[in-house]
Amino acid sequence: MAASAASAAAAPAATRAVKDGALLAVTEKPTAPIEGQKPGTSGLRKKTSVFEGTPNYLENFIQSTFNALGEECKGATLVVGGDGRYYNTTAVQVIVRMAAANGFARVWVGKNGLLSTPAVSAIIRNREGGAAVGGIILTASHNPGGPDGDVGVKYNTGNGGPAPEAVTDAIYECSKAVTALRICSALPDVDLAAEGRTEYFASADAAAPGFVVEVISSTADYEAAVLPCFDVPALRKLVAREDFSFVYDAMHGVAGAYASSIFVDALGADPSCLLNATPLPDFGGGHPDPNLAYASVLVKKLGLTPRGERDEAAAATAPAFGAAADGDADRNMILGRGFFVTPSDSVAVIAANWEAIKQFRDAGGLKGVARSMPTSRALDAVAASLGVPRFVVPTGWKWFGSLMDSKAVYGKEDYTPFLCGEESFGTGSSHVREKDGIWAVLAWMSILAARNAETPIGSLVSVEDVVREMWAKCGRCFYQRHDYEEVDSKGAHALMDTLRAEVAAFKGPREVAGVSFTGCDEFEYTDSVTGDKAAQQGMRLFFADGAGRVVFRLSGTGSVGATIRMYVEMNEKDPSRFNADAADVLAPLVAAAIELSHMKEHTGRDEATVIT
Ligand code: G6P
Ligand code: ZN
Numbered sequence: 001m002a003a004s005a006a007s008a009a010a011a012p013a014a015t016r017a018v019k020d021g022a023l024l025a026v027t028e029k030p031t032a033p034i035e036g037q038k039p040g041t042s043g044l045r046k047k048t049s050v051f052e053g054t055p056n057y058l059e060n061f062i063q064s065t066f067n068a069l070g071e072e073c074k075g076a077t078l079v080v081g082g083d084g085r086y087y088n089t090t091a092v093q094v095i096v097r098m099a100a101a102n103g104f105a106r107v108w109v110g111k112n113g114l115l116s117t118p119a120v121s122a123i124i125r126n127r128e129g130g131a132a133v134g135g136i137i138l139t140a141s142h143n144p145g146g147p148d149g150d151v152g153v154k155y156n157t158g159n160g161g162p163a164p165e166a167v168t169d170a171i172y173e174c175s176k177a178v179t180a181l182r183i184c185s186a187l188p189d190v191d192l193a194a195e196g197r198t199e200y201f202a203s204a205d206a207a208a209p210g211f212v213v214e215v216i217s218s219t220a221d222y223e224a225a226v227l228p229c230f231d232v233p234a235l236r237k238l239v240a241r242e243d244f245s246f247v248y249d250a251m252h253g254v255a256g257a258y259a260s261s262i263f264v265d266a267l268g269a270d271p272s273c274l275l276n277a278t279p280l281p282d283f284g285g286g287h288p289d290p291n292l293a294y295a296s297v298l299v300k301k302l303g304l305t306p307r308g309e310r311d312e313a314a315a316a317t318a319p320a321f322g323a324a325a326d327g328d329a330d331r332n333m334i335l336g337r338g339f340f341v342t343p344s345d346s347v348a349v350i351a352a353n354w355e356a357i358k359q360f361r362d363a364g365g366l367k368g369v370a371r372s373m374p375t376s377r378a379l380d381a382v383a384a385s386l387g388v389p390r391f392v393v394p395t396g397w398k399w400f401g402s403l404m405d406s407k408a409v410y411g412k413e414d415y416t417p418f419l420c421g422e423e424s425f426g427t428g429s430s431h432v433r434e435k436d437g438i439w440a441v442l443a444w445m446s447i448l449a450a451r452n453a454e455t456p457i458g459s460l461v462s463v464e465d466v467v468r469e470m471w472a473k474c475g476r477c478f479y480q481r482h483d484y485e486e487v488d489s490k491g492a493h494a495l496m497d498t499l500r501a502e503v504a505a506f507k508g509p510r511e512v513a514g515v516s517f518t519g520c521d522e523f524e525y526t527d528s529v530t531g532d533k534a535a536q537q538g539m540r541l542f543f544a545d546g547a548g549r550v551v552f553r554l555s556g557t558g559s560v561g562a563t564i565r566m567y568v569e570m571n572e573k574d575p576s577r578f579n580a581d582a583a584d585v586l587a588p589l590v591a592a593a594i595e596l597s598h599m600k601e602h603t604g605r606d607e608a609t610v611i612t
Contacts, residue, residue, distance in 0.1 A: 014196030021203045022186055024210050026101040029181040031056045037064065037175035039168040041396045041556030043154025045140045048087055051151045058153065059181045062095055064174035065136070065155050066102040066182075068167060074103040077131050079123050079156075081115025081218065082138025083254040083328040084279035085145030089113040091138050091153070093189050096213060100200070101182035106212040108132065113192050114279060116254045116329035117141075118439065119222035121160035121432035127221050133158055139254075141557065142289035142326035146282030161401030161433030165532050190215060218257050223266075229359035229431050230442050231449070232266060238449040239267045243460045246321040248441065249275040249298040252284040255325035258438055267445075283327060290324035290333035290425055290437070291612040292340065298324050299335070307583070307611075308340035321448065321463060325437040330397075331425040332437035334444050336463025342479050344376030344569075347421025349470050350443050351382045356450035357443055359431065360417050368415040370400050373523050373538055374481075374551045374567040375423040381474035389415070394525050394537040395553065397426065401433035402529045423481060423567060468578070475573040478585040482608035483555075484564040484599075492554055492562035495602040499539040499552055502596060513592040515543050523551075541596060543589055547571045550593040564603065566593060 034057060037044055044061055051057050066073050080095050082088040092113040099107050108123060115123070120135045140152030155163045155171065163171075187200070190213050199209035238244055248263055250256035256277035263269045275298065276284060287294040292308045299306065302322040303315025315338030322335035334341040341349070351369050354360040370391035371379045383390035393399035400420040416430040426435035427443070444463070451461040484492075502520055509518045519542040525534045538553035548570045555563035568586045572578065577585075593599075600606050 014194070016196065016198045017201065017209070018198060019201040019204045019206075021201070023188070024100060024184055024200055024202050025186060027183050027185045029183060031060055031063070031178060031181050033176050033178055034060050037061050038172045039154070039163070042141060042162060043137070043152050045143060045150055045152040045557060047560070048145070048147050048149055048151045051087060052147075056181065058091055058094055059098065059183070060175060060178050061153055062098050062136070063102075063181045064178050065171050066098065067174040067178065068170035069134070072133055075105045076133035077106040077108060078104050079108045079115070079120055079132050079135030080138075081110030081120060081135075082113060083116065084112070084114050084281065085138075085140065085151065085283070085327060086147060086149065086281040087151045088138050088281070089192060091151070092192065095136055096190055097184045097187045098182065100184040100187055100211040104211070106214065108214050108216050109190055109192065110218040111192065111195055111215055112218065113138075114218045114254050114257050116222065116258060118226075118330055118428070118432050118434045118436035119218065119258070120156060121434040122225035123216075123221045124156060124158065125160040125432065126225060130158070137328065139328035141328050142287070142331060143557070144283065144287050145327065146285075149282065156434075159401060159405055159433050162396070162398040164398055164402070164530050165534070166530065184211075219261055222258060223261065225431050226436065226439055226442065227262070227266060229357065229429070229439065230446050231358045234449040234453070235442065235445050236268045238445060238452060239269050241452070241457060241460070243320070243457050244448070245319040246273055246323070247275055247298060247301055247319050248273055249290070249295055249322070249324040250277045251286060251288040251290065251295065251324060251326065252276045252278060252280040253288045253325055253327035253329060254279050255329035255437060258329065262438060288327035290326050290331050293610050293612060295324040295333055298322050302335040303338035304335065304340055309581070310338035312338070314338070320460060321445070323441040323444070326425070329437050330428075330435045332427060332440040333425055334440065334463065336467075339462070339464040339467070341463060341467055342376070342423075343421060343425045343427065344371070344378050344423050344477060344479050345467055345470065346440065346444070347371060347375070347419065347427050348378035348382045348474070349447070349467055350421075350427065350440075351379060351386065351388070351419055352470050352473070353447045353450070353466065354419070356447045358446070359429065363417045366417060366419055368403065368418045370403055370418070370420040372396070372399075372422040374553065374565070375421060376477040376479045376569045377549075377571060378470070378474065378477040379421065382470065385474060394523070394534045395422065395424070396556070397422075397428075397435050399525070399527060400428070402527050404430045404433065406529050423479070471578055472575060475571055476578045478570045478572060478580070478582045480568050480582055480586050481612050482566040482568065482590065483610045483612070484566070484603055484605055485558070485609040486561040487564055487603045487605065489562040491602040491604070492564050495564060495597050495599065496539060496552065496554065498598050498602065499541070499596065503539065513588065513595050515548065515588045515592045517592060517596070518542050518545050541593060543592065548589050550589055552593070552597060566590075566608070568593065
């Protein structure tokens with residue numbers, strides 16, 4: 001009695017003690033393996049109808065994850081939250097009941113079930129000194145949501161990053177063998193609407209709770225991780241300038257939960273700067289992917305055509321800066337007035353301007369930069385000019401996290417602070433182990449703030465100016481990604497095999513569709529920290545002695561059929577050609593790549609579904 005009174009006094013006001021041992025009784029429900037529960041680039045993603053319509057679909061995957069973690073679950077803390085899509089809160093309740101039955105001592109759940117992907121990473125790494133063993137993120141990222149959309153489940157490990165392949169392979173193996181589900185079926189639903197702590201005791205006289213559920217702020221830990229990376233007073237000064245205006249489109253994803261406290265409360269922006277800032281289960285019917293095709297409202301507002309070209313009339317009255325996020329707020333798109341910044345250019349510009357970012361200044365500079373292989377080589381040129389180590393990794397954020405944690409392998413070197421970026425609208429740094437859409441926006445605002453610290457009102461150094469400056473120094477990488485979506489999976493694999501045969505048979509340069517085809521290979525990678533090997537990470541075709549490059553790979557994040565991604569790039573050093581139209585510059589490479597891959601023959605398509 002005395003002990004429980006003492007612990008009640010020390011606990012926060014919103015603690016509730018529930019002393020009904022029956023609630024923690026574990027039910028073992030028989031189940032059978034379900035085919036196809038193999039996590040892709042970012043966890044398990046399937047149509048909502050598969051999750052809802054297949055008995056035990058979620059339960060099997062969660063049990064397989066816990067089985068793969070084994071002893072790590074015992075007495076541990078797990079983070080759970082998601083991007084707010086349809087099925088998010090249903091899944092949270094199931095996961096909490098299963099966590100209790102699988103030996104976890106505590107679960108941290110985001111308020112209303114909401115946590116962005118970078119927020120989960122920050123909570124795992126920092127809350128109570130990194131007390132959580134890992135986290136489950138309920139998101140299918142940029143894929144649409146709702147009953148006809150997608151649902152996703154992803155496990156992040158103790159470093160805050162996506163699980164490495166050894167873990168996802170183990171989960172998959174467990175999913176093929178799972179026969180029983182462990183669930184505390186009597187445990188009541190978590191009240192997600194209010195922050196607070198509920199302690200469940202196994203019996204009325206138990207000294208300590210057997211299981212604790214804490215509903216925590218969705219935003220506090222994230223803000224504590226991200227805001228110190230930047231000079232907030234300098235950002236406030238930029239936002240207050242009469243000649244600066246900006247629009248942030250949260251696309252009805254979880255970024256909306258963060259946008260108002262960061263942009264409005266911390267930076268002083270007017271609430272009207274925020275578009276679609278209420279998280280909705282179906283993202284308002286939209287496709288929450290921040291690119292030219294899907295963020296069309298923002299693109300138009302910023303004075304751009306759907307192809308990313310400047311629309312003079314609209315640009316005249318457009319805001320100076322625009323940005324958008326995806327469903328789980330880890331992606332970003334950066335726009336200037338009438339100007340689209342390719343994600344590959346974005347990371348290169350941030351590297352070139354690292355001195356504008358407090359986090360990098362405080363650390364005495366960038367220690368390393370990295371890009372995924374299909375990302376353009378703009379970053380390479382900037383890294384070379386700065387003398388900073390540059391790494392190239394396969395697609396998927398987990399590979400970057402590993403480099404950031406690489407001190408043990410690289411001896412004296414410590415690759416933090418680290419900057420990384422991907423063509424797929426992902427940018428981030430070592431403040432967490434996920435890409436971070438809001439971090440990227442604040443990084444860009446920091447560049448504009450630094451460049452305009454002294455400029456008179458009316459002479460704002462613009463987004464476009466900053467990008468052109470990088471081109472002038474390092475050349476321009478014209479870049480496009482062509483996606484062939486929902487292609488028949490057999491045809492997609494046959495296309496990759498055709499290119500593989502091309503690599504095997506390559507005898508030297510030759511003309512293809514009027515361009516000189518000068519080399520090819522298949523990208524593979526060995527992670528120097530975990531030793532993980534990644535084979536077959538993309539076919540690379542080189543043209544014009546390497547100035548031109550086309551990469552083919554199959555997407556790892558789709559939920560239906562296969563998606564072929566074709567990444568096309570041309571490096572131009574001659575400033576007189578910087579203003580050419582990207583589509584015109586790249587057209588010959590596209591034609592050659594279509595010919596070499598036998599695209600039409602394998603897929604029946606001669607045009608991409610989406611070009612970004
Ligand atoms: C997720 C990952 C990214 C990766 C992207 C690739 O968003 O977090 O790191 O670039 O998937 O998707 P893809 O569909 O090309 O495999
Ligand atoms: Zn995402």
